[in-house]
Amino acid sequence: MHIVGQPNKLRWGELEEDDPEDLDFLLPPSMEIGPDENGIKRQIDYKFNDDGHKVKITTTTRVRKLANAHLSKRAVERRSWRKFGDAVHEDVGSRLTMVSTEEILLERPMHPGSKPEETKVAGDSLAQLVKGGAVLMVCRTCGKKGDHWTSRCPYKDLASPTDAIADKPAASEMASAAAGKGGTYVPPGLRAGADRTGIDVRRRNEENSVRVANLSEDTREPDLQELFGTLVSLPVLMWPSIRERA
Amino acid sequence: MRPILMKGHERPLTFLKYNRDGDLLFSCAKDHTPTVWFADNGERLGTYRGHNGAVWSCDVSRDSLRLVTASADQTAKLWNVQTGAQLFSFNFGSPARSVDFSVGDKLAVITTDPFMELSSAIHVKRIAKDPSEQIGESVLVIKGPQGRINRAVWGPLNKTIISAGEDAVIRIWDSETGKLLEESDKENGHRKTITSLCKSADGSHFLTGSLDKSAKLWDIRSLTLIKTYVTERPVNAVAMSPLLDHVVLGGGQDASAVTTTDHRAGKFEAKFFDKILQEEIGGVKGHFGPINALAFNPDGKSFSSGGEDGYVRLHHFDADYFNIKI
Numbered sequence: 001m002h003i004v005g006q007p008n009k010l011r012w013g014e015l016e017e018d019d020p021e022d023l024d025f026l027l028p029p030s031m032e033i034g035p036d037e038n039g040i041k042r043q044i045d046y047k048f049n050d051d052g053h054k055v056k057i058t059t060t061t062r063v064r065k066l067a068n069a070h071l072s073k074r075a076v077e078r079r080s081w082r083k084f085g086d087a088v089h090e091d092v093g094s095r096l097t098m099v100s101t102e103e104i105l106l107e108r109p110m111h112p113g114s115k116p117e118e119t120k121v122a123g124d125s126l127a128q129l130v131k132g133g134a135v136l137m138v139c140r141t142c143g144k145k146g147d148h149w150t151s152r153c154p155y156k157d158l159a160s161p162t163d164a165i166a167d168k169p170a171a172s173e174m175a176s177a178a179a180g181k182g183g184t185y186v187p188p189g190l191r192a193g194a195d196r197t198g199i200d201v202r203r204r205n206e207e208n209s210v211r212v213a214n215l216s217e218d219t220r221e222p223d224l225q226e227l228f229g230t231l232v233s234l235p236v237l238m239w240p241s242i243r244e245r246a
Numbered sequence: 247m248r249p250i251l252m253k254g255h256e257r258p259l260t261f262l263k264y265n266r267d268g269d270l271l272f273s274c275a276k277d278h279t280p281t282v283w284f285a286d287n288g289e290r291l292g293t294y295r296g297h298n299g300a301v302w303s304c305d306v307s308r309d310s311l312r313l314v315t316a317s318a319d320q321t322a323k324l325w326n327v328q329t330g331a332q333l334f335s336f337n338f339g340s341p342a343r344s345v346d347f348s349v350g351d352k353l354a355v356i357t358t359d360p361f362m363e364l365s366s367a368i369h370v371k372r373i374a375k376d377p378s379e380q381i382g383e384s385v386l387v388i389k390g391p392q393g394r395i396n397r398a399v400w401g402p403l404n405k406t407i408i409s410a411g412e413d414a415v416i417r418i419w420d421s422e423t424g425k426l427l428e429e430s431d432k433e434n435g436h437r438k439t440i441t442s443l444c445k446s447a448d449g450s451h452f453l454t455g456s457l458d459k460s461a462k463l464w465d466i467r468s469l470t471l472i473k474t475y476v477t478e479r480p481v482n483a484v485a486m487s488p489l490l491d492h493v494v495l496g497g498g499q500d501a502s503a504v505t506t507t508d509h510r511a512g513k514f515e516a517k518f519f520d521k522i523l524q525e526e527i528g529g530v531k532g533h534f535g536p537i538n539a540l541a542f543n544p545d546g547k548s549f550s551s552g553g554e555d556g557y558v559r560l561h562h563f564d565a566d567y568f569n570i571k572i
Contacts, residue, residue: 070545071286075269078310079284084330085293086254086279097288100249100559106518106528106567 027054038062247567249532250288252558254281259552261303262541265310270327271541271550272313273558276300280315282327285543285550288560294325296332302343303397307351312373314354316342322356324377333377340364344397347373348404353385355407355421357395366395368409370421388424391417397443399452401466408466410440410454418469428469435471436462441481447488447544455481461495463521475519482538489546490568491521496537496551516540516551527570532559 033042043059071079083090090096257276264271264285271285280294280301299319306313306327313325318341324334336342340361347354354373360366370386393412401408406427407419414437416430430436436456445452451472455461457480463473479497486493496516514537515529535554542549548562 071269072267074310075267078269078328081291081328083290083292084328085281085295087290087292090290096252096254096290097283098251098253100251100532102248102532104247104249104530104532104561106530106570107515108528109526 247561247564249530250560252283252288252290252560253556254283254290254293254558255279255556257300257556258535258554259539259556259558260301262539262550262552262558263304263306264541264543264550265306266308266544267310268544270306270310271558271560272304272306273539273552274301274304274315275552275556277556278317278319280304280313280325282313283558283560285548285560288558292330294323294330294332296323296325296335297321299341302341303345305345305347305354307347309351312347312351314345314347314356314373316345316356318342320358322354322371324373324380326377334380334382336369336371336382338369340366343395344399346399348400350404353400353404355398355400357398357409357411359394365389366391366393366411368395368398368407368419370407386421386424388419390426391415393439396439396441399443399445402449408443408452410443412439414438414440414456414458416440416454416464416469430464430469431471436460438480442484444484444486446486453484453486453493455484455495455497457481459497461493463493473521473524475524477517479536482536483540483551485540485542485549486521487542487546487549488544492527493519493521494540494542494549495519496540498536498554514553516549530561533557 027046027048030043030045033044035041040060040062043061045057045059047055047057049055252273255273255275255277259273259275261274262271263274269285270291271283272280273283274280278297278299278301280297282291282293283289284291294313294315297315297317297319299317301315301317304313304315311327312333313327314322315325316322320338320341322336322338322342322345323332324336325332336356338356338358341359342356343359344357345354352373354371356369356371358364358367358369366389368388369384370388371382372385374380388407391409391411391413395409395411397411398407398409400406400421401418404421407421408416409419410416414435415432416435417426418428419425420427436454436458438456438458440454440456442455443452445466449466451463451465453461453463459477459480461475461477461481461484462471463475464471475493475495477495477497479499481495481497483496484494485496494516497514499514512532512534514533514535515531516533516537517529518527519525520527530551533551533553533555534557537551537553539552540549548560550558550560552558
């Protein structure tokens, strides 16, 4: 029997049927999924937001141990010292002390003459990978990478990958000569034989570049962008100097 | 490793010092306010307010109760480490540069810069156990070196004082009479200003860094040159690991390299060298400006660097640091 004007009132008689929809005013219990092997802990809470809707809040935290602190007895006492000076009014969000978002490594010095890891030429890279004893993963689409299979190739949408690959081994030798061929000014620090301290980007450009010859003289930058845009996300285009034929 | 970045100073860092137990890190900068941090997580504990000029260096007593700082405001001040209260102020006629407690913390050696007619000097002050009894008179004043004395430290058993500075000569003085005992060789010594000096954990040898792009390791008693480490940059700060045979050099940028455009920011690095083989082990990048201060935690498992960018970077070593082989 329902009384008009009190639609939300629950009667014990109605509650007895195990009807889950009527228990909408109750929230499910909050859960805590303990730290898994990566140290990630999930806390799931439920609450009503301002509109009266049930809201599920999932908080994911990762506790990361940075170091072991073996504190002596005196050091433990010092840990409980009160803040003084400018630190007295420190609020929690003061952001003075932050853990770096980057992972910093003790970079071992490279011997001069050895190639840096990321800039490898097609055939050589595969040979080197085999020598290293790693699993030889060859992607049929791009062919040069050794770190993914064909189905996972990031360059899936290549139009004619085989042509590009055929060019590469031949082009790599020519690409290294590409550096000085541009009519652009090369600063002293970047010229051949200069004291190199910051040339990683330049070297990478040289060794990963493709020389395309016999293009029409009317070719302009937008045309090249169109042609090679699918291959490379940000092509750095270097124009050779125009040589007058006698 | 994930360095902890501490940006408490608004001006370039000048000096870093860990306390004996390795749980506190004291930082000095050009911004007048030395700061103390917890050395495990980089949380700031407090600041010492009172100086009116750049603070060039500091030292903390073995019991971590007293801090002494030297500043460009022509004073060196004694502080209570826990409360931040200033206990005493030594006044000088010129900016104070370097400060070092003796073994036993009963004496302190303070150097002052040349200023107008005053030449640079090394002062030895007695530190009273009760701060209310502290007096400002010097026990000993040594004059002689030309140019600024950037660093003066106590030798073994407080018998000697070792000083190094702008004239690129390292000198050993008798701490009671003030007599000059030893001087470093002109031929195999540094060629330019010596910017920094660090004693080994056992006090038997020390390392000096200089603007001539090298650092040299010396025997503390005989002042014989043991090793030389060469870098490409002028060296502003040096540190020695108390645990492994590593030496760390931090420096600046050579003037001729300033205009070369390099897209990598945060490229100033602290260079690690093998102490015995003199070979470079690697570098830890990250600072946006020249590194001016380096310090190793006495347990050897972490180190911190302070830069021209005002940041202190606290690094806890990964496990593979301890397995490095050349």
